[in-house]
Amino acid sequence: MKKRIFALISAFVFLIAGFGITTISFLTYPCESVSAATSLSTSEIRLVQRRLKNWGYYTGSVDGIYGSLTRSAVRKFQQNNGLQVDGIVGPQTAAAIGFSIKSDSASTSNNDLYLLAKCVYAEARGESYVGQVAVAAVILNRVESEKFPNTIAGVIYQPYAFTAVSDGQINLEPDQTAYNAARDALNGWDPTYGSLYYYNPATATSSWIWSRQTVVTIGKHVFAI
Numbered sequence: 319m320k321k322r323i324f325a326l327i328s329a330f331v332f333l334i335a336g337f338g339i340t341t342i343s344f345l346t347y348p349c350e351s352v353s354a355a356t357s358l359s360t361s362e363i364r365l366v367q368r369r370l371k372n373w374g375y376y377t378g379s380v381d382g383i384y385g386s387l388t389r390s391a392v393r394k395f396q397q398n399n400g401l402q403v404d405g406i407v408g409p410q411t412a413a414a415i416g417f418s419i420k421s422d423s424a425s426t427s428n429n430d431l432y433l434l435a436k437c438v439y440a441e442a443r444g445e446s447y448v449g450q451v452a453v454a455a456v457i458l459n460r461v462e463s464e465k466f467p468n469t470i471a472g473v474i475y476q477p478y479a480f481t482a483v484s485d486g487q488i489n490l491e492p493d494q495t496a497y498n499a500a501r502d503a504l505n506g507w508d509p510t511y512g513s514l515y516y517y518n519p520a521t522a523t524s525s526w527i528w529s530r531q532t533v534v535t536i537g538k539h540v541f542a543i
Contacts, residue, residue, distance in 0.1 A: 358384065358407055362417070366407055369415050370395055399475060400483045413471035430470045431500055432492075434458075437474050439496035440482030442539070447499060449537040452510045454503035456541065459514055466514075510534060513541035 358366070360382035367388055370376035376391035389405040396403045399414050409429055412418060434454050442453040460466035460473045467473050475483060482488045492500075510516070516539045517527045530542035 362407075362412075363388070365417060366392070366412075366415060399477075400486050400488050401475070402489070409469075410471045410475065413467065413469050414475035416472075418469055418472070431497070431504065433474060434470055434500040434504065435492035435496040436488055436490070437480065437482060438499050439492035440487040440490055441480060443493070443496065445537040445539065447495065448509050449539060450496060450499035451502050451507055452513075452536050452539065452541060453516065454500045455508040455510050456513055456516050458503055459508070459510070459512055463514055509536060510541040513543055515542045516540060517542075 363384050364380050364382045367376055367378070367380045367382075370388075370391045371378075371380065373395070375395050376388065378385070378387035378391075392407060392411065393403050393405045395401075395415070396405075396411055401411050401414060407415070409418070410433065434457060437457060438450050438454050442450045445453070457470060457473050461468055461470055467476055474480060474488070478484065480488070511533050513533045515527060515530050517524075518538050519528075519540055520538065522528065527542075533541050533543055535541070
């Protein structure tokens with residue numbers, strides 16, 4: 319009899335515990351979609367929705383609410399543009415959509431270094447150290463130019479600007495050499511003397527790029543303005 323009572327009590331406790339866990343999960347799950355937009359204002363969310371709607375990613379209302387439809391649209395956009403697929407509009411995704419979000423300077427600096435190193439590694443890991451610094455320098459020169467977006471993320475994720483973004487190699491983790499090259503470029507080293515473009519003449523197919531004025535050749539890359 320005592321064993322039966324103990325079994326009934328245990329079953330009841332487990333039932334309550336299970337219900338509690340289920341309730342907690344039910345209450346916290348919707349917060350994921352809200353937390354994804356904590357750094358965005360209502361107007362910024364509307365901007366994201368409007369642009370993704372124009373590009374065919376979003377089918378909902380432009381209401382400034384970061385719900386499941388918006389999150390799903392962001393994930394599709396990220397997947398198609400070589401971005402980290404998390405459904406969150408962080409600095410890189412925002413730049414790819416066409417705007418910038420505010421963050422503290424230290425965080426921005428670290429993000430810039432990391433993203434720059436990723437692009438260097440993806441685009442030029444087979445080049446000499448100077449060649450890797452040169453690729454980073456071109457990206458920074460574009461940031462300073464009125465012809466290009468004014469952020470590192472904006473330049474790197476500008477549509478069709480870099481092969482490594484198109485083919486997904488931008489998602490590879492950079493090594494220490496790429497970090498060092500990115501840091502040297504950020505500190506002002508520019509082996510390209512202000513170049514805005516680079517290409518490999520052995521693989522380049524664009525007739526336009528061949529028309530650019532050559533500044534210097536470093537390794538397999540020609541740097542031009």
